[in-house]
Amino acid sequence: MAVLGQNQYGKAENRVVRITRDGTTHHIKDLNVSVALSGDMEEVHYSGSNANVLPTDTTKNTVFAFAKEHGIESAEQFGVHLARHFVTSQRAIHRARIRVEEYAWDRIEHAGKGAHSFVRKGQETRLTQITYDGSSWEVVSGLKDLVVMNSTDSEFWGYVKDKYTTLPEAYDRILATRVSARWRFNWTDDAQKMPDWEKSYEQTRKHMLQAFADTYSLSLQQTLYQMGSRIIDHRGEIDEVRFSMPNQHHFLVDLEPFGLKNDNEVYLAADRPYGLIEATVLRDGCEARIPADLTNL
Structure with missing residues (x-):
């Protein structure tokens, strides 16, 4: 029994x-x-x-x-x-x-703005790939799993709508993503001065985060481009930056059935499915050479 x-x-x-x-x-x-x-x-x-x-x-x-x-x-x-x-x-x-x-978050400090930008504690994995053929070098460095969030200063509206569109337009939303980025150095020859790798990583990461925090975002694509262009503008040793940035969706929870008003306070964090935004930002006159699938490694 x-x-x-x-x-x-x-x-x-x-x-x-x-x-x-x-x-x-x-x-x-x-x-x-x-x-x-x-x-x-x-x-x-x-x-x-x-x-x-x-x-x-x-x-x-x-x-x-x-x-x-x-x-x-x-x-x-x-x-x-x-x-x-x-x-x-x-x-x-x-x-x-x-x-x-x-899951803990640290603030991203940025002057003249509200204290609403955060980076997940634990943070990223640093990466690099070095290729050498006996005469020339290719160095591609980067990071993965850098989780960032803006709890305001993000909108998403004015997009194409068809009979299958149900997403409401958003004029104050959470913008969060898990950044995977690779950047290619223009150091290719032993005759050139080698970059200061530690300083370059520190400063590249800093500019990436600063651009994320400072951009009033109308789309994740816009934020991605601002992150890449700030790196190109401030780091002369880098010619190309490739990003893969999944949109970490946060949806307002409907609390009205419980007699409660949700004034942009309580969200459902959805891990899938997710929008995936990918793009390369280049120094003017340079060619893209970072493989698209490298950002998935």
Whole structure:
């Protein structure tokens, strides 16, 4: 005879981003929240009766609603609020387990602008590819997995619409992307002075981030071009920059069913599908030589 053992259910990996707006200074809490509930759940397993089952979709909605109602002071406190709610509000639920991963962000400091630009902590992987044929060099350096976000100063509207278009125009949105970039040096010959590689990387990354922070964006393509052109303008040792930038979509959550107004505060962070923007920015008169697939390595 078979009997039911330990069991639980819930909604896993709810990606919630909470923006707290203190004037022009913004604060980000970026969490991945998983809910697991257990209690009097024998009948749903034995007979399929859902009489004691709180839908997992409801647990998801609760995560987003609590982000608005209670805010997110810390991952621990947010989890306490959720666990207490599920156990005390549902007679059949005896145990709630809330797992929270928090993704930290550092500010990108930029003079004369509001404090609303961030770079994910942990940051990027630095890369380089050196090719030498016995007489000439090709050095392509870069980075991958540099996650950046502007919590405002981004719009997306005026695009082509057809009968399949459902995306609403946005006049104040989150712009976030995971930057993969490669840049080609114009140092090709031992007779030339070799670049200061460490300084070049530091400064190239700095200009890339500064352009991202300073650009009031009407499209991710525009931001990409500004990042590349700033590198070309400020780093004479670089002739070509190639970017691959997936759009890390953040959608406003509809909280009206819960009687709450979402004033650009609570977002669903969607990891797929995503828009993928790719382009090369060149020094005038130079030819593109970085392979398109190199930015995927």
